[in-house]
Amino acid sequence: MTNAARPHVDWADPHWRDTALDWIGERLGRHGRRVVGPVEPRVRPWSLVWRVPTDAGDVWFKANNPGTRYEVALLAALTRLAPGRVLDPVAVDADRGWSLLPDGGRTLRDALGGDRTLLTHWERVLPEYADLQRAVAPDAGELLALGVPDHRPEALPELFGALLGDEESLLLGAEDGLTAEAYGRLCAHRSAFAEDCRRLAGSGVAPTVQHDDLHDGNVFVAGDGYRFFDWGDASVAHPFGTLLVTLNSVAHAFGLPDGDPALVRLRDAYLEPWSAGHDRATLREAARLAVRVTRVSRALSWRRALRTSDPTRARYASAVPGWLQELFVPDPV
Numbered sequence: 001m002t003n004a005a006r007p008h009v010d011w012a013d014p015h016w017r018d019t020a021l022d023w024i025g026e027r028l029g030r031h032g033r034r035v036v037g038p039v040e041p042r043v044r045p046w047s048l049v050w051r052v053p054t055d056a057g058d059v060w061f062k063a064n065n066p067g068t069r070y071e072v073a074l075l076a077a078l079t080r081l082a083p084g085r086v087l088d089p090v091a092v093d094a095d096r097g098w099s100l101l102p103d104g105g106r107t108l109r110d111a112l113g114g115d116r117t118l119l120t121h122w123e124r125v126l127p128e129y130a131d132l133q134r135a136v137a138p139d140a141g142e143l144l145a146l147g148v149p150d151h152r153p154e155a156l157p158e159l160f161g162a163l164l165g166d167e168e169s170l171l172l173g174a175e176d177g178l179t180a181e182a183y184g185r186l187c188a189h190r191s192a193f194a195e196d197c198r199r200l201a202g203s204g205v206a207p208t209v210q211h212d213d214l215h216d217g218n219v220f221v222a223g224d225g226y227r228f229f230d231w232g233d234a235s236v237a238h239p240f241g242t243l244l245v246t247l248n249s250v251a252h253a254f255g256l257p258d259g260d261p262a263l264v265r266l267r268d269a270y271l272e273p274w275s276a277g278h279d280r281a282t283l284r285e286a287a288r289l290a291v292r293v294t295r296v297s298r299a300l301s302w303r304r305a306l307r308t309s310d311p312t313r314a315r316y317a318s319a320v321p322g323w324l325q326e327l328f329v330p331d332p333v
Helices: 014-029 070-081 108-112 116-145 156-164 180-188 190-201 239-254 261-274 280-305 311-316 319-328
Strands: 040-044 047-052 059-064 091-093 098-102 208-210 219-222 225-228 235-237
Touching: 014 047, 014 059, 014 091, 014 098, 059 070, 070 091, 070 098, 070 116, 108 116, 108 219, 116 208, 116 225, 116 235, 116 239, 116 261, 156 180, 156 190, 156 280, 180 190, 180 319, 190 280, 208 239, 235 280, 239 261, 239 280, 261 280, 280 319
Parallel strands: none
Antiparallel strands: 040 047, 047 059, 059 098, 091 098, 208 235, 219 225
8 A cells, every 4th residue: 555545534634623522522511521621632643642631530532543443343342341341431433433531540550660579560460351351252253343453373374475565564675674685584484474373273262352562551550450451453363462562561661581580470370361271381382372473463553553644654664574573583481
């Protein structure tokens, strides 16, 4: 898809802004609330977020670009399928990719504050997230029907091949893209990647929602547990792929090397909810495979997010080839 052909929503357009503000005001009015001040924006190529002050506390408006618009329908489904584990929206408009959410309070990042002794938080977060995934798994087909991307192991080899054919997204030959040597290595890796996917598909763990960007900034800490938010990168996939971003982000935040015992404990805490039906060696091998193949999922999610003509997309474009080259780096555990 060329730049000219990419869809783009002009969030700076006054008519679009007025329409969105009217929608927010009308939806809040249904709950007896009203806006009491100007919105505070944060804009990225894939979404616009407004902090909206109201007479009963802040709410958050999010508008997704066409490549991530499915997030709104997914959020509404998760509210029903995993109640208490996501924020209950004030309002959603799936057709326009708009959602209005209550303030979630303190994030896990705020709670940790860089204190490594508080990593026990993650040991509680991950089993709760695993329980969400297990609750949603029987309805994975519904999520696919809502437009959530299909990144199941059976689908990834074909998606990988198609991505290798997208030279523009790979920035082939560009300074921050793939070199000819790296591209050739990835092409030669296709059969090994397909074999990893085949083995992962045979692990006996059902596909479900996979957040694909689960780090401490995307988890709220509540008195009765945790709330998971920002599902714009999510897909229907092998659940264990979650560990790629989570373990990498924990390692980066706390300066932990690959294989650090703390990362191993977090992996095992996440896997524990599946241990009743699978032996632990099988689960650990599935986790290893899932972390590896999910690097392609990350590249695909970035390509979706950047499916826009927004000129600021260029500063993020190297993420697509960057994640593909991660296929050849060591696994975190």
